Amino acid sequence: MxxxxxxxxxxxxxxxxxxxxxxxxxxxxxxxxxxxxxxxxxxxxxxxxxxxxxxxxxxxxxxxxxxxxxxxxxxxxxxxxxxxxxxxxxxxxxxxxxxxxxxxxxxxxxxxxxxxxxxxxxxxxxxxxxxxxxxxxxxxxxxxxxxxxxxxxxxxxxxxxxxxxxxxxxxxxxxxxxxxxxxxxxxxxFEIEDLPDHFALPLVLGSSLRYGENPHQKGWLLHNPMEQLGITRSRVLQGKEMSFNNYLDADSCAKLVSELQRPACAIVKHGNPCGVAIGKDLMQAFEKAFQTDRESAFGGIVAFNDRVNKFLAERLADIFLEVIIAPEFTEDALEVFSKRKNLRVLQFLGYSYSFDIKKVSGGYLFQNEDIIDYEDLKVVSKRYPTDSEFNDMLFAWKVCKYVKSNGVVIAKDGSTLGVGSGNVSRVDSLRCAIERASRYGFELKGSVLASEAFFPFRDSIDLAHQAGISAIIQPGGSIRDKEVIEAVNEYGMAMIFTRTRHFRH
Missing domain, CATH: 3.40.50.1380 (Methylglyoxal synthase-like domain)
Incomplete structure (x- = not known):
């Protein structure tokens, strides 16, 4: 032998x-x-x-x-x-x-x-x-x-x-x-961007999950060695084992908040932002985000883009949350969280870009990740947005990038007031966003509206004006852009075309 x-x-x-x-x-x-x-x-x-x-x-x-x-x-x-x-x-x-x-x-x-x-x-x-x-x-x-x-x-x-x-x-x-x-x-x-005829993706098994999206489905966490950052590389500092759905929501939440200026907070539920805000500190950012939709935040994922301290931890510990994510936590903040044994606490250090991959029957759809906010901002209305409107429009546009299509975001003073997502009609998404804002008593006068895709009709503009929205940011590109712009000018609103869309299915 x-x-x-x-x-x-x-x-x-x-x-x-x-x-x-x-x-x-x-x-x-x-x-x-x-x-x-x-x-x-x-x-x-x-x-x-x-x-x-x-x-x-x-x-x-x-x-x-x-x-x-x-x-x-x-x-x-x-x-x-x-x-x-x-x-x-x-x-x-x-x-x-x-x-x-x-x-x-x-x-x-x-x-x-x-x-x-x-x-x-x-x-x-x-x-x-x-x-x-x-x-x-x-x-x-x-x-x-x-x-x-x-x-x-x-x-x-x-x-x-x-x-x-x-x-x-x-x-x-x-x-x-x-x-x-x-x-x-x-x-x-070699800086070759095109895919070859035969393509292989290296993956390393990170762990077996309790189950997939549903208990009857098996689930696994896999690492891409080409990406040294991302949600799969985050450190689980405490809490129950992360689930398949936890990872999906946590990824969306952490990436969204990472794109915002500090200090900022994002709350995600079932893959959609339900409250996002920037503030003078993380506590203010959280309170603004939480007030956007207190019901949806229950059992949600919360992410911050700065260090979480003891005082914020004590506030978060009063609310039922599935996962809390931040780049850093103070020792006394972790001590507060330790009293909530099931609460998952993740240290997220950032993310790197690779391919966005979606499974379809018989194969996969590959695309580059959506990393461009806009290509060329253009004011298309007669009225130019004010500075505060402009800042809110850019904020809402970043948030809208992470909302499932058809997605719209109403925002003001660096905070979301209403989010409409996943409807088959854009105007229905807007109705949902307005209804949510009204339910929590937000005054929409002077707020801005972001839509991840163009408006095909002026009906959304009419509805936005009736609600008090004063400025709109959207990609443009509809065959009825002229009609939509005329409606905006008729109401004295401001509108920006981004020439970039952010469909998210």
């Missing part, structure tokens, strides 16, 4: 190697792994003793040889395979323990293009794939987490076919991930 051991990450390999050696396996190894095992008192056969060929090209070529791959790919149930390896003097290799060069870790270092290429593993990937292909005979181990149980099963003689299948599945999953990571990284390094 023969085992090939060649690992970059050597932690934990000693126990498996010792087990194999004690079971009578001849240990074949390379470079640093061979030295480590020899120092343990394990007799090691170096790869070059099998290949009769030295390592070349500064170690780039070591195991890429018929004496190695023939020993791995040999099928003991095929008569001609037996004849060939006997004729060529090739001995079977029964166990392969390999892991790969640290390409992922080296991406985070300031390396040149040529330097990073040196950390693309060729021989290791080939060994893993060959062993996994021949799992009927060869045991392939590429994950250090598997060393102990594989060693124990080899000792007990209980390593069965299903175990081999599982290890082969993990092996091909690793090499697929590794190649996908290289592909996406080179696209970035």
């Amino acid at each position: 023969r085992a090939l051991i060649s690992v970059y990450y050597k932690e934990g390999i000693q126990d498996l190697a010792k087990t194999l050696y004690e079971l009578g396996y001849e240990i074949v190894s390379t470079g640093g792994t061979a030295k480590l095992l020899a120092n343990m008192g394990i007799k090691v056969t170096k790869v070059e003793e099998l290949t009769h060929f030295p390592e070349i090209l500064d170690g780039r070529v070591k195991t890429l040889h018929p004496a190695i791959h023939g020993g791995i790919l040999y099928r003991d149930w095929i008569k001609t395979d037996k004849e060939q390896i006997n004729q060529l003097g090739i001995k079977p290799i029964d166990v392969v323990v390999v892991n790969l060069y640290p390409f992922e870790e080296k991406l985070r270092e300031d390396l040149t293009e040529q330097e990073i290429m040196e950390f693309i593993d060729i021989g290791g990937s080939a060994l893993i794939r060959a062993s996994a292909k021949n799992f009927y005979r060869v045991v392939v181990v590429c994950d250090p987490k598997d060393y102990l149980w594989v060693a124990q099963k080899l000792k007990d003689g209980t390593l069965n076919l299903q175990d081999r299948r599982y290890l082969a599945y993990k092996a091909f999953s690793l090499t697929a991930y590794y190649d996908a990571l290289i592909s996406r990284s080179l696209g970035s390094i």
Whole structure:
């Protein structure tokens, strides 16, 4: 029996190697792994003793040889395979323990293009794939987490076919991930924006979730190694396990508040903002946001873009909230939250841009993320907005970007007064926003309105004027823009076209 051991990450390999050696396996190894095992008192056969060929090209070529791959790919149930390896003097290799060069870790270092290429593993990937292909005979181990149980099963003689299948599945999953990571990284390094005909996305399992959107659905949290920031990288400082829906809402909430000037607060429920505000401090920002819609805030997600202190924590602890998010918390704030054991507290350090991906039957829809607020603001009304109107319009426009279509936001003095979302008619969304504002006693005179898409008719303008709204920001682009602008001028309102839309489905 023969085992090939060649690992970059050597932690934990000693126990498996010792087990194999004690079971009578001849240990074949390379470079640093061979030295480590020899120092343990394990007799090691170096790869070059099998290949009769030295390592070349500064170690780039070591195991890429018929004496190695023939020993791995040999099928003991095929008569001609037996004849060939006997004729060529090739001995079977029964166990392969390999892991790969640290390409992922080296991406985070300031390396040149040529330097990073040196950390693309060729021989290791080939060994893993060959062993996994021949799992009927060869045991392939590429994950250090598997060393102990594989060693124990080899000792007990209980390593069965299903175990081999599982290890082969993990092996091909690793090499697929590794190649996908290289592909996406080179696209970035080479500044290639177009997708190739064959596209792979590297993902790492973060954790299994209790369930998906509903209890009967399974759910998982996956990390994209190309993004070092984001909600999946946030630190859960306390509370119950984050759910699938918690992550969805928390992502929207944290990204929204991150786009606003400090100090700001955003409250999200079921994927939609229900209250957003900026203030002189976080306490004021929260109170303004909370007053927008106290009912919807119940059981919601709250995010801040500055440090949360004890006084704000005490106020938040009085309300039933699912998740509280901020870039930083004071120690005494965390002490306050600790008394609410089920309350989830997340430290969110920002987000990076990648692809926006949506699942559809049969495949996926990919797009660049929506990172442009507007392309070219243009005042299209006769009246120019006042400074306060202009500031509120930009604030409302940022919030509207995160409202499900058809989405509208009414705002004033750096605070949302009413949010209308998800209706099949834009005018219905506006009616909902006005009704919400009225329910909580907000005076809409002098407020502004943001719509994430153009107004197809003047009916929304008529309704906005009746409610007291004085200025509107929207993308423009409707075939009835002239009619809409005429209505705005008729009422003495101000209107800005952003020439950018923010549909959010």
